[in-house]
Amino acid sequence: MPPAIFEAVPDLLDKRLLFVTGKGGVGKSTIAIALGLLAARRGLRTIVAELASQERVQGLFSEAEREQFRELELAPRLFTISIDPQQAMEEYLRVKAGTVGQALASSRLFQAFAMATPGMRELLSIGKVWELAQLNRRTRGAAPYDLVIVDAPATGHGVGLLRTPRTFADIARVGPIAHQGRTIADTIADRDFTGVIAVATPEEMPINETLTLADELAKDGLPLDLVIVNALYPARFEAAEIAELASALSRTRSALARSALRAALSEHTRAATQREQRDRLRGRVNGRLVELPYLFAEHLGLPQLRQLADSLEAAL
Amino acid sequence: MNVAEMLEGKRVCVCAGSGGVGKTTTSAAVALGMAAAGAKVAVVTIDPAKRLANALGLEQLENEPRRVEAERLATGDLEINGELWAMMLDPKRTFDELIDRIAPDPARAREIKDNRVYRELSTAVSGSQELTAIAKLYELDQEHRFDLLVLDTPPSRNALEFLDAPGRLNAFLEGRALKAFMRPTGLGIRALGRGALPLLGGLRRITGIDLISDLSVFFQLLGDMTNDFSERAAQVAQLLRAPSTAFVLVTSAAREPIDEAIWFGQRLQDEGLPFAGVVVNRVHHDLLGDREPREVRQSLARVLAPRLASRVAENFRDYHVLARRDSHNLARLTGQLDERRLLLVPQLDDDVHDVEGLLRIYRYLFGSQAERDRLIEDLVA
Numbered sequence: 166m167p168p169a170i171f172e173a174v175p176d177l178l179d180k181r182l183l184f185v186t187g188k189g190g191v192g193k194s195t196i197a198i199a200l201g202l203l204a205a206r207r208g209l210r211t212i213v214a215e216l217a218s219q220e221r222v223q224g225l226f227s228e229a230e231r232e233q234f235r236e237l238e239l240a241p242r243l244f245t246i247s248i249d250p251q252q253a254m255e256e257y258l259r260v261k262a263g264t265v266g267q268a269l270a271s272s273r274l275f276q277a278f279a280m281a282t283p284g285m286r287e288l289l290s291i292g293k294v295w296e297l298a299q300l301n302r303r304t305r306g307a308a309p310y311d312l313v314i315v316d317a318p319a320t321g322h323g324v325g326l327l328r329t330p331r332t333f334a335d336i337a338r339v340g341p342i343a344h345q346g347r348t349i350a351d352t353i354a355d356r357d358f359t360g361v362i363a364v365a366t367p368e369e370m371p372i373n374e375t376l377t378l379a380d381e382l383a384k385d386g387l388p389l390d391l392v393i394v395n396a397l398y399p400a401r402f403e404a405a406e407i408a409e410l411a412s413a414l415s416r417t418r419s420a421l422a423r424s425a426l427r428a429a430l431s432e433h434t435r436a437a438t439q440r441e442q443r444d445r446l447r448g449r450v451n452g453r454l455v456e457l458p459y460l461f462a463e464h465l466g467l468p469q470l471r472q473l474a475d476s477l478e479a480a481l
Numbered sequence: 482m483n484v485a486e487m488l489e490g491k492r493v494c495v496c497a498g499s500g501g502v503g504k505t506t507t508s509a510a511v512a513l514g515m516a517a518a519g520a521k522v523a524v525v526t527i528d529p530a531k532r533l534a535n536a537l538g539l540e541q542l543e544n545e546p547r548r549v550e551a552e553r554l555a556t557g558d559l560e561i562n563g564e565l566w567a568m569m570l571d572p573k574r575t576f577d578e579l580i581d582r583i584a585p586d587p588a589r590a591r592e593i594k595d596n597r598v599y600r601e602l603s604t605a606v607s608g609s610q611e612l613t614a615i616a617k618l619y620e621l622d623q624e625h626r627f628d629l630l631v632l633d634t635p636p637s638r639n640a641l642e643f644l645d646a647p648g649r650l651n652a653f654l655e656g657r658a659l660k661a662f663m664r665p666t667g668l669g670i671r672a673l674g675r676g677a678l679p680l681l682g683g684l685r686r687i688t689g690i691d692l693i694s695d696l697s698v699f700f701q702l703l704g705d706m707t708n709d710f711s712e713r714a715a716q717v718a719q720l721l722r723a724p725s726t727a728f729v730l731v732t733s734a735a736r737e738p739i740d741e742a743i744w745f746g747q748r749l750q751d752e753g754l755p756f757a758g759v760v761v762n763r764v765h766h767d768l769l770g771d772r773e774p775r776e777v778r779q780s781l782a783r784v785l786a787p788r789l790a791s792r793v794a795e796n797f798r799d800y801h802v803l804a805r806r807d808s809h810n811l812a813r814l815t816g817q818l819d820e821r822r823l824l825l826v827p828q829l830d831d832d833v834h835d836v837e838g839l840l841r842i843y844r845y846l847f848g849s850q851a852e853r854d855r856l857i858e859d860l861v862a
Contacts, residue, residue: 189501464736
């Protein structure tokens with residue numbers, strides 16, 4: 166019998182491919198890793214894939230580990246990879262087209278053309294993501310993963326990324342690209358296999374983007390599996406206490422006391438705005454919504470990531 | 482230096498930075514301030530927050546700057562001596578207009594716009610926003626209708642995308658690489674040497690013949706227009722490099738945005754692009770140095786009950802963690818640039834979504850050094 170802990174998250178971590186997306190600056194990479202830590206803790210061999218030139222996931226760990234396109238083990242059972250479209254193309258050509266592929270891969274002209282073709286970078290990146298999620302991996306000697314978490318690009322580009330395979334399949338109609346595009350598109354459309362998680366901070370623009378994302382994905386028949394409201398300030402004070410703080414501010418001349426009171430009033434205002442925004446999101450999103458606390462830390466390192474993994478575990 | 486000094490004699494201001502750092506708000510505040518000082522300014526933005534767009538009267542995508550009525554700006558004590566204009570960029574429409582402009586005749590323009598490859602290309606998020614934003618900027622600059630254009634760069638996660646994406650798309654439109662593959666007997670393929678024919682076969686095998694022929698049709702349609710794309714790309718590059726252009730980097734004080742600002746600044750320097758300054762938003766200023774929570778509680782003892790005082794002290798301790806983080810990141814940034822070109826906007830109590838909010842930011846961007854110092858001191862006591 167499986168341990169009860171698995172039943173606590175019946176669907177999300179049972180999928181094999183999770184896309185984490187959201188507006189820039191909302192903490193996608195951090196959350197992708199925290200989810201990865203949670204999955205690895207539960208015994209899943211997990212990889213967090215970031216897409217080209219973001220270089221953030223691994224940045225959370227060590228500068229020296231920022232080597233691209235290698236699967237690195239960060240914690241027991243938790244790996245990361247930074248997917249570079251050009252390297253993905255070379256790998257694809259080597260495996261799929263043998264010596265001709267080799268020749269193409271080494272042709273500067275061909276590379277320049279392929280990299281310039283709109284959508285090609287996205288297709289190659291998502292192709293590699295798909296490859297990572299296969300039980301029989303194309304990459305020789307590579308072990309399969311139980312879960313692939315994609316630290317996806319910002320919202321608008323994220324939707325573009327998810328649509329790219331279908332688009333290419335439609336444009337190319339027949340031939341290997343069409344076939345490959347269709348295979349990947351079907352994988353993305355498979356709700357048992359693929360999940361999409363939106364991350365937002367409780368502010369106007371990130372919430373708007375999340376709502377737009379939800380609408381856009383719904384058009385493609387991809388409902389959001391989970392919405393994470395990240396960096397929510399604590400609710401430290403009741404409304405009645407705020408009046409007390411304001412009154413105290415008018416009665417003291419101590420610079421320290423005044424600074425502390427101002428900081429409290431200021432954070433309370435922001436916290437209240439955040440809650441309004443969160444409620445606006447909650448009212449519109451039918452799926453599950455999880456809140457993560459603002460972390461008051463100078464640097465988000467492993468201890469903070471573990472803390473987020475704990476919060477996710479509790480919330481899921 | 483304040484923004485007015487940084488933009489002295491400039492005709493174009495590009496506000497660049499990673500996502501979620503307040504680029505749109507900063508662009509609007511920069512434009513507002515320059516308009517107040519007497520210039521006729523247009524701010525070109527991509528996706529402003531709805532409330533801010535409404536506040537500026539930007540209800541729909543029009544793709545042409547529209548003047549922000551004086552009544553909308555008549556809040557607070559700022560007098561607008563010039564004119565503020567604003568527009569929301571519609572990338573697809575800008576792309577279509579570009580084709581209309583360079584196509585030899587309307588029939589050809591229509592054919593191109595109906596072409597499948599073109600339709601994908603002009604709506605693909607990646608690259609098309611960046612390319613059209615620059616195209617629009619160039620076009621407005623050519624018209625000489627404004628003293629200053631302020632461009633809010635497209636929201637992408639990576640700030641450098643703004644510099645890289647248009648080049649990639651242009652390289653494609655110029656189509657040199659593809660044309661070489663297309664003409665098996667042409668000069669291009671000969672230049673490739675003996676390996677070329679199998680390469681072409683390989684390309685077909687991998688991409689599918691339909692894709693190749695679609696692309697081929699597309700480039701036939703473009704014909705000589707590809708030269709126009711190259712020419713325009715060169716002119717745009719020149720505009721970005723011009724001494725009358727200024728790049729203002731926008732960032733928050735958190736670690737990753739600061740990293741990106743540093744990289745971006747480095748790129749500007751490497752490519753000889755004109756750097757004007759950095760605006761750092763949402764700074765948590767160190768109010769009174771590190772204090773023990775006990776000390777804070779004691780200072781509050783006469784005015785607050787102990788339990789409430791201890792929560793205020795806790796809040797203050799957390800605030801200081803962020804202040805320490807910010808000052809550490811700012812130190813890394815100032816290590817890379819002239820400190821006088823750094824403007825700090827503190828963490829405000831609320832999101833900016835109206836002209837009043839812009840005015841609050843305005844003071845941190847356009848005040849004299851002494852005024853800015855005083856504003857920050859006021860935060861303390």
